[in-house]
Amino acid sequence: MSQYHAIVIGAGFTGVAIAHDLALRGFRVTVVERGPIANGTSGRTHGLLHSGARYAVNDQESAIECIQENQILRLIVPDAIEPNGGLFIAVDESDLEYREKFIKGCEECKIPIRELTPKEALRIEPNLNPKLLTAFTVPDGTFDPLRLALAFAATAKSNGAVFHLYTDVVDLLTDGQGNIKGVKVWNRAADKRFEIEGDIVVNATGAWVGQITSMAGIRVPIAPTPGVMVAYDKRLTQRAINRLNKPGDGDIVLPQRRMMVVGTTSFSIEDPDYVPVLPDHVALMIERGSELIPALRQTKERGAYMATRPLIGSGAPGRSISRTFKAYDHKETDNVEGLVTITGGKATTLRLMAEKTVDLVCKKLGVNAPCTTAETPLISYRKFFVN
Amino acid sequence: MENPEKKPNTRGIWDWFDPRGRKVGGWGFILNRLSAIGLTVYLYLHLVMLGKLAQGPEAYDSFIAFAKQPLILFGEILVIIGGLYHGLNGIRIALNSFGVGVNAQKQLLYGVLTLTIVGSLIFGLRMIAAH
Amino acid sequence: MSEEKWTVNFVVYRKKGEGEPHYQTFTLEVSPDEYVIDGVERIWAFHDRSLVFAHACHHSTCGACGMRVNGVEKLTCITRIRDVTTNGGTLRIEPLRNFPVISDLVVDMSRLYVGMDKVHAPAVHPLSMAPLEGEGIKPPREVPMDDGKEYLRLADCIECGLCISACPIAGTAEEYLGPAVLAAAQLQGLNRAPDLTAIVDCVDGVWRCHSAYECTAVCPSNVDPGWRIMDLRRQVLAQRIRRWFGAA
Numbered sequence: 001m002s003q004y005h006a007i008v009i010g011a012g013f014t015g016v017a018i019a020h021d022l023a024l025r026g027f028r029v030t031v032v033e034r035g036p037i038a039n040g041t042s043g044r045t046h047g048l049l050h051s052g053a054r055y056a057v058n059d060q061e062s063a064i065e066c067i068q069e070n071q072i073l074r075l076i077v078p079d080a081i082e083p084n085g086g087l088f089i090a091v092d093e094s095d096l097e098y099r100e101k102f103i104k105g106c107e108e109c110k111i112p113i114r115e116l117t118p119k120e121a122l123r124i125e126p127n128l129n130p131k132l133l134t135a136f137t138v139p140d141g142t143f144d145p146l147r148l149a150l151a152f153a154a155t156a157k158s159n160g161a162v163f164h165l166y167t168d169v170v171d172l173l174t175d176g177q178g179n180i181k182g183v184k185v186w187n188r189a190a191d192k193r194f195e196i197e198g199d200i201v202v203n204a205t206g207a208w209v210g211q212i213t214s215m216a217g218i219r220v221p222i223a224p225t226p227g228v229m230v231a232y233d234k235r236l237t238q239r240a241i242n243r244l245n246k247p248g249d250g251d252i253v254l255p256q257r258r259m260m261v262v263g264t265t266s267f268s269i270e271d272p273d274y275v276p277v278l279p280d281h282v283a284l285m286i287e288r289g290s291e292l293i294p295a296l297r298q299t300k301e302r303g304a305y306m307a308t309r310p311l312i313g314s315g316a317p318g319r320s321i322s323r324t325f326k327a328y329d330h331k332e333t334d335n336v337e338g339l340v341t342i343t344g345g346k347a348t349t350l351r352l353m354a355e356k357t358v359d360l361v362c363k364k365l366g367v368n369a370p371c372t373t374a375e376t377p378l379i380s381y382r383k384f385f386v387n
Numbered sequence: 388m389e390n391p392e393k394k395p396n397t398r399g400i401w402d403w404f405d406p407r408g409r410k411v412g413g414w415g416f417i418l419n420r421l422s423a424i425g426l427t428v429y430l431y432l433h434l435v436m437l438g439k440l441a442q443g444p445e446a447y448d449s450f451i452a453f454a455k456q457p458l459i460l461f462g463e464i465l466v467i468i469g470g471l472y473h474g475l476n477g478i479r480i481a482l483n484s485f486g487v488g489v490n491a492q493k494q495l496l497y498g499v500l501t502l503t504i505v506g507s508l509i510f511g512l513r514m515i516a517a518h
Numbered sequence: 519m520s521e522e523k524w525t526v527n528f529v530v531y532r533k534k535g536e537g538e539p540h541y542q543t544f545t546l547e548v549s550p551d552e553y554v555i556d557g558v559e560r561i562w563a564f565h566d567r568s569l570v571f572a573h574a575c576h577h578s579t580c581g582a583c584g585m586r587v588n589g590v591e592k593l594t595c596i597t598r599i600r601d602v603t604t605n606g607g608t609l610r611i612e613p614l615r616n617f618p619v620i621s622d623l624v625v626d627m628s629r630l631y632v633g634m635d636k637v638h639a640p641a642v643h644p645l646s647m648a649p650l651e652g653e654g655i656k657p658p659r660e661v662p663m664d665d666g667k668e669y670l671r672l673a674d675c676i677e678c679g680l681c682i683s684a685c686p687i688a689g690t691a692e693e694y695l696g697p698a699v700l701a702a703a704q705l706q707g708l709n710r711a712p713d714l715t716a717i718v719d720c721v722d723g724v725w726r727c728h729s730a731y732e733c734t735a736v737c738p739s740n741v742d743p744g745w746r747i748m749d750l751r752r753q754v755l756a757q758r759i760r761r762w763f764g765a766a
Binding site: 190 | 534535537551552553556559560563564567568569570571572573574575576577578579580581582595596620621622624626627628631632634635641642645650669670671672673674676739740
């Protein structure tokens, strides 16, 4: 057991998964989060537990990560997942042209798919566009974003992790030589300011990593890339419905409770703190969504929102950037000791992102503890609130 | 998390009677509480009044003479209204508790109110006529 | 969404630590088609970074953003500004009732979570436990899964706490399980989960309810707790009656 103290900044998917992993590997863990659990990008995901098929053609690294993590999450956190599968459907000729590449990509990434005739597809999902040309089943699922994060947080907490919610990091503590030795925080709930010292600071703030690293004078190549999602007031399918084509706007329609959620778009911004929901993007969602499920046009909008993906790289527009993730040891990249940044990735790969980040932390500190999160079932998310 | 006292955010029994933001069922509840408290107070007054019997016929007769005032009559009509409403609403809730008419609870409440008004008018007018 | 702009006064409940609660007014330009949470988030982003409020999914699947809007419990992410105020009007934003306030608009809902845990409320359950209604559009139900297994779906209850805040009895009966918890017990059914009988058939269970039906009026997620509590009473009564005749 190591007696190192790790400070995790951010309680989104990556932050809570890292806290859980660190706690399992014997670290003393403190999590600092400026809002409640998963209030940023994580809470506002679409909720698709990716099979990886979405990325099987042009981003196979992400695709393979997705299918592996998909299978792990189903086992360790069944409380937050609807394991009902998904369909990729073709509704026009350009979709059909994608078919061959799709089959090949899924095979290469070991994603189990099965082709259905239009009749079979319409029998299991009667609200699909009746003009659909072909369909594939994929092992997609729906997850409940907040409860997925809470399950990790609850388990971390039960293993000793301490969570400071509604607490902003206002500065990084340094040792005088530019190395990081803790954080200076402001708890907004009690309006108290204090310092937390640790052996390692993990910056898991997703689209906001730049705000933290700039406190140490470091720039990270991150492109905050928001997308709009719209929820509709009726559940029209059992499965997640994807457009059989390369990733694009409004190509996923996901059932959730008694809703359908259509997403998403992609655009660039500078400051992810507040991004407006653009009306033309909302209009585009119903446009694109109803190509897959025509009945969406007759359902009422229930909510419209936006989430900011943390894409790695700068300059290039959203869709062409890989959806994989990267952990930076700032000792190597910027000669600043004591700070690790993790960003990129996607909800489905949260556990893997944590594993790789904590591997890096362990290597840095010379801790020899293997990752066990893939085999450790999480406790009930409700335990986060029950002391 | 940071709340050392852990006191719930409530004004206690005052929230029973706060009609702001309440819907039909909530109004039914408020009336039910008010009538319950009214009837309880009346029960004690009633027992005090019966206690006069133990003090002999004069005490009782003088009380009855006192009770002929219009204000007391008004109070008695309130007892009728409260009793009718509370009793009828009790039947509504009992029916609901057996799974009967839960989705028609609003309509049942309107029925309760109508019967209360009709009943109160009949009794009230008779009492005033007999006064 | 139109280009229309409204000016709305957000009168926000503020409380820090041991300090006295007070109200603070923020005047915002909003689109009437935006949701209340968008306004609250903008107050934090552009006016006062000390504001503490809870939110996560912004589309009514998580239940984090419950608040009282002009005195009525609302899930603020699906409450359009147009539906709760007027141009030049006021939005009074307060934390939920009947829970301890942590700060500003955030309350400690452990009361609800403890109860949900106690009745082992399922977060994901078979579709048949609460089927989806069709309402004129072909309902995706009674379709077996590919391998013959039953469909699972996320439960309707999002544990937002609005029902406990709206319940006039929950404020004076701290031990009352509350509408969401009783609804979760009803969903499972006393026949399927017989251990629940002892938990719900008591003064702080089904019998504490005083039938104000405010829970059903504010529920944003189709749970209808008022109806479920009454149905749970029916189940309890049916069990008792069966027991009497069974014993005879």
